[in-house]
Amino acid sequence: MSTEAPAPNPAVITRFTKGRRPARDGGPRRELLAFCLTALLVLLVVSAGTVWISERIARANALAEAERSAERLGALLVAPDLEDLLLGLPGRREVLDRAVQNRMSDGSVTKMVVWRASGEIVYSSDPNLMGRTLEPSEEMLRAVGGETVSDVDESPETATNGSEALLEVYAPLSAAGEDFAFEAYFSYETIDRQAARLRGQIIPMAIGALVLLQLVQIPIATSLARRVSRQEAERTALMQRTMDASDRERRAIAADVHDGPVQDLAGVSYALSALRGSLPPERQPTVDRLVGAVRHAVQSLRRLMIDIYPPDLSGPGLGEAIKDMAEPLRAEGVEVLVDAGPLPEMTPDAAAVLYRTAKEALANVAKHAQAQHAWVTLEETEVAGNPAVRLEVTDDGVGFPATGTDRRHEGHLGMSLLRDRVIDLGGTVTLGERPGGGAMLTTVVPMSDGP
Numbered sequence: 001m002s003t004e005a006p007a008p009n010p011a012v013i014t015r016f017t018k019g020r021r022p023a024r025d026g027g028p029r030r031e032l033l034a035f036c037l038t039a040l041l042v043l044l045v046v047s048a049g050t051v052w053i054s055e056r057i058a059r060a061n062a063l064a065e066a067e068r069s070a071e072r073l074g075a076l077l078v079a080p081d082l083e084d085l086l087l088g089l090p091g092r093r094e095v096l097d098r099a100v101q102n103r104m105s106d107g108s109v110t111k112m113v114v115w116r117a118s119g120e121i122v123y124s125s126d127p128n129l130m131g132r133t134l135e136p137s138e139e140m141l142r143a144v145g146g147e148t149v150s151d152v153d154e155s156p157e158t159a160t161n162g163s164e165a166l167l168e169v170y171a172p173l174s175a176a177g178e179d180f181a182f183e184a185y186f187s188y189e190t191i192d193r194q195a196a197r198l199r200g201q202i203i204p205m206a207i208g209a210l211v212l213l214q215l216v217q218i219p220i221a222t223s224l225a226r227r228v229s230r231q232e233a234e235r236t237a238l239m240q241r242t243m244d245a246s247d248r249e250r251r252a253i254a255a256d257v258h259d260g261p262v263q264d265l266a267g268v269s270y271a272l273s274a275l276r277g278s279l280p281p282e283r284q285p286t287v288d289r290l291v292g293a294v295r296h297a298v299q300s301l302r303r304l305m306i307d308i309y310p311p312d313l314s315g316p317g318l319g320e321a322i323k324d325m326a327e328p329l330r331a332e333g334v335e336v337l338v339d340a341g342p343l344p345e346m347t348p349d350a351a352a353v354l355y356r357t358a359k360e361a362l363a364n365v366a367k368h369a370q371a372q373h374a375w376v377t378l379e380e381t382e383v384a385g386n387p388a389v390r391l392e393v394t395d396d397g398v399g400f401p402a403t404g405t406d407r408r409h410e411g412h413l414g415m416s417l418l419r420d421r422v423i424d425l426g427g428t429v430t431l432g433e434r435p436g437g438g439a440m441l442t443t444v445v446p447m448s449d450g451p
Contacts, residue, residue, distance in 0.1 A: 067169050082122075140170055152167060167188050250308045253308055318355060323340065338376045341380065388444050
């Protein structure tokens with residue numbers, strides 16, 4: 001396997017720059033926008049359903065009103081004169097015709113017919129139908145039996161307005177001790193107007209209530225989003241203060257270790273080396289082993305001091321600190337190659353953020369990458385014509401998870417805070433994948449303080 005770090009695949013790169021912090025600022029805003037879009041979609045769907053249901057309700061109410069009108073026409077308008085007409089009283093037909101024509105003058109009713117169960121027409125507003133006998137329909141027989149039924153009729157025998165559809169209503173009617181079927185034809189345009197009137201009453205109330213509900217919900221959702229954003233900012237600030245306090249403690253611990261155990265052990269080593277010449281030859285190897293053990297302990301303490309808080313990260317000190325940082329990873333069997341070129345002096349903040357970023361990246365390689373090789377490159381570069389330092393950490397492991405690198409919901413804020421700190425300094429953070437597998441992190445930090 002090659003030990004040279006490959007170039008990153010530009011097709012799978014996520015870049016974080018100043019002014020773009022999805023981990024800290026974008027989340028609540030995106031969620032609020034998603035809430036508003038979802039609410040709008042639900043409003044449209046519910047509104048469409050409300051229109052459809054209102055149409056059905058309005059049309060059903062209009063049909064029911066037409067059936068009630070037919071029942072009233074038969075019982076109050078036709079039945080009183082029909083009995084005299086059946087008895088053959090002179091002039092009763094003319095009286096009934098005038099009453100029927102007066103009722104039909106508004107155009108809402110276009111025809112009235114009275115049927116016997118045999119299919120004989122005993123009265124009709126259309127004189128041409130008087131006395132005719134037709135095949136009884138199922139609706140007509142049901143009306144004779146006492147049931148009111150309605151249907152849309154387009155038959156040429158009964159249509160009066162060309163091909164216009166009419167609402168045909170059959171209602172029961174009794175006269176002279178006989179059961180009849182009273183048939184009334186209503187203009188379907190009238191039914192449409194009634195349905196539109198009812199629809200106009202239902203839809204504004206239903207949709208208005210939904211719109212009002214959404215208008216009430218949006219300020220609440222906005223307030224909750226702002227509260228979440230404030231809490232997240234407070235949490236981030238608290239974590240930053242915790243890291244700053246940890247840095248101070250680390251610096252104090254490192255100073256205590258350097259001024260205490262390291263100096264004491266170094267003095268013991270010098271004393272043993274000075275004592276060696278005064279001992280018998282057979283005791284000198286023992287002293288040599290003790291000196292070696294003490295010096296090894298001093299080296300271990302020095303590495304621990306660098307890990308706790310590097311004393312000098314400027315210039316070549318940063319590369320040396322990162323090389324020492326890679327030792328635990330090498331101890332686990334991962335081959336780590338560190339290429340740290342000569343670096344100029346940089347601000348303490350820039351050096352510290354580069355060191356912490358490298359430490360977090362190598363810790364992630366150890367915990368998650370399952371890699372066999374890792375490459376660390378530290379070199380001078382430029383950003384917008386200004387000197388900067390570029391840090392790249394690459395491995396041949398499993399790469400970034402499909403769920404992304406934002407693990408704040410699991411309580412992992414280390415990399416997010418470091419990324420934000422890099423952006424605050426005017427730098428950039430790029431996450432990508434290498435061809436053939438593995439992950440790549442590139443951080444570019446200006447040597448001077450960012451704007």
